[in-house]
Amino acid sequence: MAVQKLPLAKALNESLRTALENDPKVVVMGLDVGKLGGVFRITDGLQKDFGEDRVIDTPLAESGIVGTAIGLALRGYRPVVEIQFDGFVFPAYDQIVTQLAKMRARSLGTVKMPVVIRIPYGGGIGAVEHHSESPESLFAHVAGLKVVTPANSSDAYWMLQQAILSDDPVIFFEPKRRYWDKGEVDTEALPGELHRARVAREGTDLTLVAYGPMVKTCLEAAAAAAEEGKSVEVVDLRSISPLDFDTIQTSVEKTGRLVVVHEAPVFFGSGAEIAARITERCFYHLEAPVLRVGGYHAPYPPARLEEEYLPGLDRVLDAVDRSLAY
Amino acid sequence: MAVQKLPLAKALNESLRTALENDPKVVVMGLDVGKLGGVFRITDGLQKDFGEDRVIDTPLAESGIVGTAIGLALRGYRPVVEIQFDGFVFPAYDQIVTQLAKMRARSLGTVKMPVVIRIPYGGGIGAVEHHSESPESLFAHVAGLKVVTPANSSDAYWMLQQAILSDDPVIFFEPKRRYWDKGEVDTEALPGELHRARVAREGTDLTLVAYGPMVKTCLEAAAAAAEEGKSVEVVDLRSISPLDFDTIQTSVEKTGRLVVVHEAPVFFGSGAEIAARITERCFYHLEAPVLRVGGYHAPYPPARLEEEYLPGLDRVLDAVDRSLAY
Amino acid sequence: MTVESTAARKTTRRSSGAKRTGASTGAKKTAQAKPGEPELVQLLTPAGERVQHPDYDIDLSAEELRGLYRDMVLTRRFDAEATALQRQGELGLWASLLGQEAAQIGSGRALRDDDYVFPTYREHGVAWCRGVDPTNLLGMFRGVNNGGWDPNSNNFHLYTIVLGSQTLHATGYAMGVAKDGADSAVLAYFGDGASSQGDVNESFVFSAVYNAPVVFFCQNNQWAISEPIEKQTRVPLYQRAQGFGFPGVRVDGNDVLACLAVTRWALERARRGEGPTLIEAFTYRMAAHTTSDDPTRYRRDAEREEWEAKDPILRLKAYLENEGHADAAFFEELEAESEALGKHVREVVRAMPVPDHMAMFDNVYADGHALVDEERAEFAAYQASFADGEAE
Amino acid sequence: MTVESTAARKTTRRSSGAKRTGASTGAKKTAQAKPGEPELVQLLTPAGERVQHPDYDIDLSAEELRGLYRDMVLTRRFDAEATALQRQGELGLWASLLGQEAAQIGSGRALRDDDYVFPTYREHGVAWCRGVDPTNLLGMFRGVNNGGWDPNSNNFHLYTIVLGSQTLHATGYAMGVAKDGADSAVLAYFGDGASSQGDVNESFVFSAVYNAPVVFFCQNNQWAISEPIEKQTRVPLYQRAQGFGFPGVRVDGNDVLACLAVTRWALERARRGEGPTLIEAFTYRMAAHTTSDDPTRYRRDAEREEWEAKDPILRLKAYLENEGHADAAFFEELEAESEALGKHVREVVRAMPVPDHMAMFDNVYADGHALVDEERAEFAAYQASFADGEAE
Numbered sequence A, B: 001m002a003v004q005k006l007p008l009a010k011a012l013n014e015s016l017r018t019a020l021e022n023d024p025k026v027v028v029m030g031l032d033v034g035k036l037g038g039v040f041r042i043t044d045g046l047q048k049d050f051g052e053d054r055v056i057d058t059p060l061a062e063s064g065i066v067g068t069a070i071g072l073a074l075r076g077y078r079p080v081v082e083i084q085f086d087g088f089v090f091p092a093y094d095q096i097v098t099q100l101a102k103m104r105a106r107s108l109g110t111v112k113m114p115v116v117i118r119i120p121y122g123g124g125i126g127a128v129e130h131h132s133e134s135p136e137s138l139f140a141h142v143a144g145l146k147v148v149t150p151a152n153s154s155d156a157y158w159m160l161q162q163a164i165l166s167d168d169p170v171i172f173f174e175p176k177r178r179y180w181d182k183g184e185v186d187t188e189a190l191p192g193e194l195h196r197a198r199v200a201r202e203g204t205d206l207t208l209v210a211y212g213p214m215v216k217t218c219l220e221a222a223a224a225a226a227e228e229g230k231s232v233e234v235v236d237l238r239s240i241s242p243l244d245f246d247t248i249q250t251s252v253e254k255t256g257r258l259v260v261v262h263e264a265p266v267f268f269g270s271g272a273e274i275a276a277r278i279t280e281r282c283f284y285h286l287e288a289p290v291l292r293v294g295g296y297h298a299p300y301p302p303a304r305l306e307e308e309y310l311p312g313l314d315r316v317l318d319a320v321d322r323s324l325a326y
Numbered sequence C, D: 001m002t003v004e005s006t007a008a009r010k011t012t013r014r015s016s017g018a019k020r021t022g023a024s025t026g027a028k029k030t031a032q033a034k035p036g037e038p039e040l041v042q043l044l045t046p047a048g049e050r051v052q053h054p055d056y057d058i059d060l061s062a063e064e065l066r067g068l069y070r071d072m073v074l075t076r077r078f079d080a081e082a083t084a085l086q087r088q089g090e091l092g093l094w095a096s097l098l099g100q101e102a103a104q105i106g107s108g109r110a111l112r113d114d115d116y117v118f119p120t121y122r123e124h125g126v127a128w129c130r131g132v133d134p135t136n137l138l139g140m141f142r143g144v145n146n147g148g149w150d151p152n153s154n155n156f157h158l159y160t161i162v163l164g165s166q167t168l169h170a171t172g173y174a175m176g177v178a179k180d181g182a183d184s185a186v187l188a189y190f191g192d193g194a195s196s197q198g199d200v201n202e203s204f205v206f207s208a209v210y211n212a213p214v215v216f217f218c219q220n221n222q223w224a225i226s227e228p229i230e231k232q233t234r235v236p237l238y239q240r241a242q243g244f245g246f247p248g249v250r251v252d253g254n255d256v257l258a259c260l261a262v263t264r265w266a267l268e269r270a271r272r273g274e275g276p277t278l279i280e281a282f283t284y285r286m287a288a289h290t291t292s293d294d295p296t297r298y299r300r301d302a303e304r305e306e307w308e309a310k311d312p313i314l315r316l317k318a319y320l321e322n323e324g325h326a327d328a329a330f331f332e333e334l335e336a337e338s339e340a341l342g343k344h345v346r347e348v349v350r351a352m353p354v355p356d357h358m359a360m361f362d363n364v365y366a367d368g369h370a371l372v373d374e375e376r377a378e379f380a381a382y383q384a385s386f387a388d389g390e391a392e
């Protein structure tokens, strides 16, 4: 292929296919990943082509899925686990936090844990409870894990490749409401570093930091702001742990203002960590406090209320204005 | 009794006894809480006096313990669950996050969840893996839960009473290395509000915010700083969710400088949330960025390294100096 | 096959509950297994013939039989209406119970008012038996709430989506019933897929150890979305119970009489203080997993057709007709009632209000939370800023 | 008692592993159950008499028998030494295996080199069988590391403290073995308390569904800290397996010969592609739970005394002596070897270095992490500030 325009979901599918082709030790496992191709069809056609031994429908138990993936990794495999929806990762949380994250340190570096856990996350698709959450903070706080999330098709393709190649456990959050958004994927270009943020749009007056589904929202906000003569830079974080503070710092040293946007609740969210560290690094550069736009301290609401719960264009622009008003 | 000098552990024990006496619906449950009285003896003697029906040794399964506690709460009981050590709460994490925290909202307020989950937490006791962690961030981020932690015997007694009286689920973190520290408990005094922070020492040059085991360390640091002529105010947070930003703000508006101290890793820790929000609230008052002292982004180390991992007097003073140097 | 051992009896303990006496781990003998097939309690054949069972028999009046038929027909009608409403965009999603009416009505009608039910998300027929207004069930599928009924008004807990969690709630609730010295029982539903979850197995441990008055009702509809039952177990699920020290029974899940008889027996055991029972209702999910699902990707039409021949409603209808237990008037009236129900459901759903946006801050806590108050106020001010003309 | 059903055979499936053939869910018949007691495979009575068992027999040379005896004696000596070192403050904690030597040596000696073991935190005897230097086990109890050996050098995984987790790792590893087409087997240890964890039950589900070559070895020492076995189950634990579709066997856990015979049989089943087995070794924790525990608060001395009469080492000694399989010289040499081991352990432990503080930043990630690098550098600078005279 080389360069192709693909929906984000299809880019992930191609990426898994490539990984399965390149390394016989890669296995894909999870609920309904076989014949059904996953509820979002990310694994579509893979079992047909690579067999039931490599694309594995598992019993319905997330702790069991991650726990056996750890065992497979100890045996030399590179499991790529699919968690069906964000809200269903919690039964596996113990295995992820106490085993997957700590196994390498426990072994003094003698074992590695090349396990990728793919989690479709975020809201905006009108789903029922547990299907729209953004639990990334709950993983970023845990040492031993890496946490990344692509915002477009090219990153979806390449970041998943890189996550699978990594010898560390990677929690790979997929912005489910962007699955159907198309973007160019060059399967031959040299990809950027997995844990580097990317300036998605340049600007001089204010920096917006976002990741996953909110990158698109922030790009739209920047475009709208531009019409009002405000020059907004947008940083697509891409990696939440490690978090590329350097790129944000460079941007903020230029703009002097920072707004962080994510769907997850603000309280103890990524925005807090970014605000704390960037304020420390850029104390004399900031013209305004770092502002945060995100979910409220309430369970993710029913679908008919989610539009108000989720940060949208208006709420981002409101924060931009508040920041510029300092 | 009225006023007595009690070790923190004994204050908790008395508090549970009072709760069991006051309300026949209160039940205590967990591993080894019966004859053994818990591995830290917090439930010592309670089963003998209140019977196996109210002080319940459970099967060895944390998800089962919390899940059945939810069921008991639905039946009108007020379960007080003991998790044996911080690192063993994760098998119950799914029940806590997806059920306990969300049940009330799911029911549109028709049910209540008066469940207290007691967790001895933190390091400093030379224990093996999983016995020294500080996972409070992982609960504070979750709407529907309240998270509190006493730092002394009086708060241990009263805050536990209040948590049990609350109709909301409360994660009650007990600073295990302070279990043996003695303090006065007045069982007749009117207690303060459960979710209010407390100024534990007044000062004018800088504010130290801490909670649980770190309050003592910060009080010692403030005393040491005083000898060098620095006036440090210490705020004992007491409640992490909700978090009493007003009390911190008042202090910071006076001192202009803030250092937050906790044992948990700094990355995505409580300090981040406090730094972000206080910077927003006190942007024009802060003479220095909010600094954070806490654990590193690494699994809690083996016992012989924990002294270096944990924030101690020196590291707190170092941060005080760095803040004052701005 | 009995599964008890003497040792089992020896170690059996009563946790509490004054009225409860003793405990046993034995199921009644289940009989009539054809060679090569596990035992299955059946009282009504797919053709509508009444057969006898030595242990789990039942004697129902014609009126009672018509009542069960009515329940199943109305439940199916409600379900079809909900599916249609989803197609029309009135619901975001629907999880149909098509084919599982007998399992749900049979078990649901075995309950007493003071019993308590913990459903998953597909127990529309059980809700019906509990007297829950069926339109209440639609709120979460319409996206206006995440549950939305008071579980205590009908002793029917909220739908639970995280698979298996509710089995522990049921067990804890049952422990509370026993503590209270009441003789109510608790009925917990889960699916074949959910049986693999740790929580379900922990609920077996806890209920056995505390001898809790809970009945686990597993609707084995043979599919967990696209995964066939072989992905969850290699032996029949009802056998799971014996290793935890309580009886398991497999019942024909498309036979409403058998489901009623076996559930009654199990609930009675629970009331008598004999502890938990696992019932596996062997049935079939005739529809897609939900309206979002496409079963053609993973299963053959022929399988579904095979099961249509075992339809739970048709077989009771045949029996009613053959025995002269119902006349044409009954069926006509029921058809009219069915139509009326459909109309009611449509009307109520279409009129179902979207809650005010501020509702998302409600009921997060019972005793309040400063941050929620702050965010509520900020949100209100932000919303108001639009009302006052342009925000900025 | 066999637990297989025809249906079980019908639904049994092979997930992979070219060399593996078929699968069965049947255990051999376990016999000789006295009325009122569950079956227990025994080959050596507490008095040291050799008894026959129709299914699980074993034929060992005098040398092999002496080898097992030596293993048990040295393991016990090591364990006593570690307990003493804890008392002296050289270790922070110790979890003694006293009383469980037969269960561990019997099962451990059934292994082939290419098999893989997943222990909990008390499998010092199994580690011995795997050739792990016993002093390696002490690092975590001394607080210098959280494990600290390379699991692949002896196919002995790290000690796992979060109860039950390792049973899933073992199952996944076994799935990998099958995928590789190898005929190795995996042995997973856990305790009676851990049997209640969801993870253990999920590992039963996964191993059965994938027919994984794993043997679950549950040391039922009848206590989980202060909780007696009745808090975990009301039927013997080995029966748990049958409901998941594979055999369970209870063996006398203080009988090294029986443990060896039964584990060998189960490992052979796994190798032949017949899937998982659960072995419940019925034994007794003769010491405190750990050195931090005070068992006088919850159990009677008399119970312990009863079990001292069933001591696994004494019974093999009696047999060796009665049969003339070992002479005085053997016992003397072993005593000397035992002393030497004790000395070695003391010396190594006392000399065990505390790792450099910087080590806490090591091995968190294989591929590095910017934050860890940053914190490492800050910490180094902070430490250096003290070296350069006073910090401030």
Ligand SMILES: Cc1ncc(C[n+]2csc(CCOP(=O)(O)OP(=O)(O)O)c2C)c(N)n1
Residues within 6 Å of the ligand: A031, A060, A062, A084, A088, A091, C122, C161, C162, C163, C190, C191, C192, C193, C194, C195, C221, C223, C224, C225, C285, C289
């Ligand atoms: C913990 C968890 N994991 C995954 C899901 C997604 N999910 C919803 S229903 C379903 C299949 C359930 O199958 P089964 O238990 O047999 O019930 P059925 O749908 O057949 O009634 C899955 C995987 C979930 N709801 N909860």
Ligand SMILES: Cc1ncc(C[n+]2csc(CCOP(=O)(O)OP(=O)(O)O)c2C)c(N)n1
Residues within 6 Å of the ligand: B031, B060, B062, B084, B088, B091, D122, D161, D162, D163, D190, D191, D192, D193, D194, D195, D221, D223, D224, D225, D285, D289
């Ligand atoms: C998930 C978890 N919960 C609690 C503990 C604390 N704990 C350590 S050992 C133990 C008892 C274990 O009993 P058992 O499984 O019978 O093993 P034994 O100690 O008897 O060898 C407990 C409760 C733990 N390690 N892990």
Ligand SMILES: [Mg+2]
Residues within 6 Å of the ligand: C191, C192, C193, C219, C220, C221, C222, C223, C224, C225, C285
């Ligand atoms: Mg199903």
Ligand SMILES: [Mg+2]
Residues within 6 Å of the ligand: D191, D192, D193, D219, D220, D221, D222, D223, D224, D225, D285
């Ligand atoms: Mg034990």
